[in-house]
Amino acid sequence: MNPVDALIDALPGGRVLTDRDVIDSYARDQTYLEPGEPLCAVVAQTRDEVAATLRWASEHRVPVVPRGAGTGLAGGATAVEGCVMLSLARMTAIRELSPADEIAVVEPGVITADLDRAAREHGLMYAPDPSSYEISTIGGNLATNAGGLRCVRYGVTRDSTLGLEVVLADGRVLNTGRRTMKGVTGYDLTGLFVGSEGTLGVITAATLRLRRAPSVPPITIAAEFPSPRAAGDAVAAIVAAGCRPLLLELMDRGTLEAIDAWKNIGLEPQVRAMLIAQAEGDRPEEAALMERLCEQNGAGFVAVSGTPEETAELIGLRRLAYSAKERLGACLVEDVCVPRSALPAMITFIEEAAARHDARICTVAHAGDGNLHPVFIFDRGLPEPPPGVWAAADEVFRAALDLGGTLTGEHGVGLLKRRWLGLEAGPVVTEVQQGIKRVFDPLGILNPGKAI
Amino acid sequence: MNPVDALIDALPGGRVLTDRDVIDSYARDQTYLEPGEPLCAVVAQTRDEVAATLRWASEHRVPVVPRGAGTGLAGGATAVEGCVMLSLARMTAIRELSPADEIAVVEPGVITADLDRAAREHGLMYAPDPSSYEISTIGGNLATNAGGLRCVRYGVTRDSTLGLEVVLADGRVLNTGRRTMKGVTGYDLTGLFVGSEGTLGVITAATLRLRRAPSVPPITIAAEFPSPRAAGDAVAAIVAAGCRPLLLELMDRGTLEAIDAWKNIGLEPQVRAMLIAQAEGDRPEEAALMERLCEQNGAGFVAVSGTPEETAELIGLRRLAYSAKERLGACLVEDVCVPRSALPAMITFIEEAAARHDARICTVAHAGDGNLHPVFIFDRGLPEPPPGVWAAADEVFRAALDLGGTLTGEHGVGLLKRRWLGLEAGPVVTEVQQGIKRVFDPLGILNPGKAI
Known part of the structure; x- marks a missing residue:
């Protein structure tokens, strides 16, 4: 029997998709990267269907590329040649939500913002909020250890993950972790x-x-600066002053223009x-301090939002930043993270690299x-970024590492950053990671060529 | 050449200790567990000396038991027969402390409270604070993922660890992690x-x-209850009300008596x-709410500390709890952690198990x-806990797991909890963990028989 027929036998009920156009719609994420041609796609609805798919894949040595909503920005869910695309997007149950223990048990296809909304009905929140959180899934967030706007205060996805059910x-089936706040039984799987x-x-x-969700609406500040560097200096001053903002976001001119071109914000x-900063609603003195530090660092105009509606509109604009840029052309998205004191230097370097290589760069920053x-x-007609973009991107990655930073703060390595991986992870790290990979995936069928 | 002579050759300068009495003083932690007889001890002062020790140990197949201050409570640093005890206690440099980036780079022998004090000179703090933090080392804290009083607010040691230098x-030498707040390059080593x-x-x-250390002294509440169950109910009410205490500690009658017998607190x-609870100094309304919730759950007397001195005295008493118990006899310390809503049930179960088996149990709880x-x-003259203690301990571990909890919240498995490990970690977890162990330690020389 051919492998796909065997899979259909194992997974009846229309779970296996074989129509070429349909399969191809599962083969890409948000990157420009050209996918390989998948063998088929599976839209799993249960853990047991995932397990059946993986047993079949092991038996037939078929690569498996798991996929949530396809909102990734690094090619982590890009199809590899001859793979099965395994969609978890239909596994959308919130199996449990316990206000008393402040935990939820969810399936990977749950939309991030849906979990947050469900929690808010109980005065709680799910903190990690990648910009795409209205369309991204928890499974994808877990795969990339997604961050977001609020993680300056509440940490990244890993900081909110207590335990997992994993099909090997x-x-x-492997169950890791716990339901408790603390626990050190065994290694941190x-x-x-x-x-x-x-x-x-x-x-x-x-x-x-x-x-616990804040009980008072936050105070939101939007400050306009004459240069990104000045905004970066304000960020450094806010951190140094001991403020603990709920979020602290920076957008450069290019980003603001992209948003203005779409939404006409009167730029x-x-x-x-x-700079957009948020203080807790019952900490007006912190909001005032952040406002003052923006002014001292050159902000020309500082607006303080009065109402939740104004705040929502402002944050909504920030969340549109990536979509606004996609309207301008194909995008290569970097995700460098540097020690906080190096933020102004990194901003300056990015501007200089763009100028050097005549590359169009718009920057947003957590x-x-x-x-x-x-x-x-870059031009959407091109098959991949032109040489000037590659050159500038390369310089930015190297500068981030030189400043004590990392290639990726929250998007993951995927396919996109593999060519720079060796600069950050030396030979011992690489060997150890490959050893761990072999423990879990001796046949090398799980998302081969990604991440490490 | 005999192995110890070869080690002395590799590590001159008195790093290798061979006097039997001296070696034996390195062979135990705080548990009653009888150690094996070490071959020798090494007191390393540099990373290269650690590396030389491990190269030698690999060559001669000598087990290596790393050790900090020996304050562990699970036998993690108990000598195994024929091992080298590798002390990191002399590696005490704070290599770097960057207020701008809010990070420190430290060696494993740094005393936990010393790092905290060094940070406070810059308005910062090192949050994890196991009760032993005046004598425990960072290396030991890392080995056990130590918690402490403040981790209800700031998380455990892992939550404060960004990167490591590790000798394999x-x-x-393997360098893991980063200096940045976020980063997802490769697996979370x-x-x-x-x-x-x-x-x-x-x-x-x-x-x-x-x-950032709180800028205002905290408000500390001490509430006396007619039963541990009532105190547990107050804790559940405080959590449910959305309070975010800086610490929230419970001591039962036995613990208070042990402290009273030593320090005469007028019990x-x-x-x-x-119950001892702490609110941020600029959140008096939260302190008042916690006070009210204690009263509503049966507290007979609630004291609110006015001064930092009073607070320090109260917290100091809590930190003495373990030492006070050690004055009463040998101790078997459990470290169960349950979902927060299960705290009252767990407290009740512990009291019942103690009564059933006529065991003397004193409980403190984060x-x-x-x-x-x-x-x-139990009687210090006994070589190990008597059957009644084992029976009660066994029932408490099983009850914690039945309540959705874990065997160890912050002390580690060590030797002490190995006999229950299989109850929590099923066969798939065990197999995966052993596979990971083999990647790092194919010869099985690193602290064999511990943890997994």
């Missing part, structure tokens, strides 16, 4: 799976930590950067974490 | 080493996250439990985390 390459980009197993459920010519997303925009 | 079993109890490598430096007969330390006290 051979179809066995939970943390190992988070951020492993589907290369060690397929997550079919997660026990996630919820947090004035002298504005070269904008500035409070030192995490920058320089987005290189 | 064969003497090679940092998290894997934290809590691995010296079974995967020897940590020779750590990049740790510091946090009154009707007091069966005490109640806000659901982490309880029932301490079984």
Whole structure:
């Protein structure tokens, strides 16, 4: 029997998709990267269907590329040649939500913002909020250890993950972690799976930590600066002053122009950067301090939002930044993260690299974490970024490492950053990681060629 | 040449200790467990000396038991027969402390409280604070993923660890992690080493996250209850009300009596439990709410501390709890952690188990985390706990697991909890963990028989 027929036998009920156009719609994420041609796709609805798929894949040595909503920005879910695309997007149950223990047990296809909304009905929140959180899935967030706007205060996805249900390459089920706030029984397998980009197993459920939602609406500040560097200096001053913002986001002129071109926000010519900061609603003195520090660092205009509606509109604009850039062309998105004190230097370097190579770069940053997303925009007609973009991108990656930073703060390595991986991970790290990979995936069928 | 002579050749300068009495003083931690007889001890002062020790150990197949201050409570640093005891206690440099990036790079022998004090000179703090933090080392804290009083607010040691320098079993050096707040390049090796109890490598430096220290002294509440159950109910109410205490500690009557017998705190007969809670100094309304919730759950007397001195005295008493119990006899310390809603049930079960088996149990709890330390006290003349203690201990472990909890919240498995490990970690987890162990330690020389 041919392998696909065997899979259909194992998974009846229309779970296996074989129509070429349909399969191809599962083969890409948000990157420009050209996918390989998948053998077929599976849309799993249960853990047991995932297990059956992996048993079949092991038997037939078929590569497995797990996939959530396909909102990834590094090629982690890009199809490899001859693979099965394993979609978890239909596993959308919130199996449990316990306000008393402040945890939720969810399946990987749950949309991030849906979990957050479900938690808020109980005065709680799910903190990690990648910009794409209205369309991204928890499974994808776990695969990349996603961050977001709020993680300057609440940490990244790993910090909210207590335990996992994982189907291993051979179809066995592994349960990691716990339901408790603390626990040190055995090695931290939970943390190992988070951020492993589907290369060690397929997550079919997660026990996630919820947090108490602020009871008072936050105070939101938007400050306009004459240069990104000045905004970076304000960020450094805010951190140094001991403020603990709920979020602290930076957008450069290019980003603001992209948003203005779409949503007409009335951008004035002298504005070269904008900082959005949020203080807890019952900490007006912290909001006032952040406002003052923006002014002292050159902010020309500082607006303080009065109402939740104004705040929502402002944050909504920030969340549109990536979509606004996609309207301008194909995008190569970087995700460098530097020590917070190096943020102004990194911003300056990005501007200089763009000028040197005549590359169009728009930058947004989770500035409070030192995490920058320089987005290189190029002609959509090109099969891949032109040489000037590659050259500038290469220089930015190297500069981030030189400043004590890392290639990726929250998007993952995927396919996109493999060519720079050796600069950050030396030979001993690489050998150890490959050893771990072999423990979980001796046949090398799980998302091969990604992450490590 | 005999192996010890070869080691002395490789490590001149008195690093290798061979006097039997001296070696024996390195062979135990704080548990009653009888150690094996070490071959020798090494007191390393540099990473290269650690590497030389491990190269020698690999060559001669000598087990290596790493050791900090020996304050462990699970036998993690108990000597195994024929091992080299590798002390990191003299590696005490704080290599770097960066207020701008809120990180410190420290060697494993740094005393936990010393790092905290060094950070406070810059308005920062090192958050993890096991009760032993005035005598425990960072290396030991990393090995067990130590918690402490403040971790209800700031998380455990892993949550403050950004990167590690580790010497592998064969003497090679592995650098994991980063200096940045976020990063997802490759697998989370940092998290894997934290809590691995010296079974995967020897940590020779750590990049740790510091946090902004509260600028206003906290408000501390001490509430006396007629039963531990009532105190547990108050904890549940405080958590449910959305309070975010800086610490939330529970002591039962036995613990209070042990402290009273030592320090004469004027314990009154009707007091069966005490809760200590701390609110941020600029959140008096939260302190008032916690006070009210204690009263509503039966607290007979609630004191609110006015001064930092009073607070320090109260917290100091709590930190003495374990030492006070050690004055009463030999101790078997449990470290169960349950979902927070299960805290009252767990407290009740512990009392019942003690009564059933006529065992003397004193309990302290990091109640806000659901982490309880029932301490079984037995005659110091006995070589090991008597059958009644084992029976009660066994029932408590099983009850914690039945309640959705874990065997160990912050002390580690060590030798002490190995007999229950199989109840929590099923066969798939065990197989995977052993596979990971083999990647790092193919010869099985690193702290054999511990943790997994």
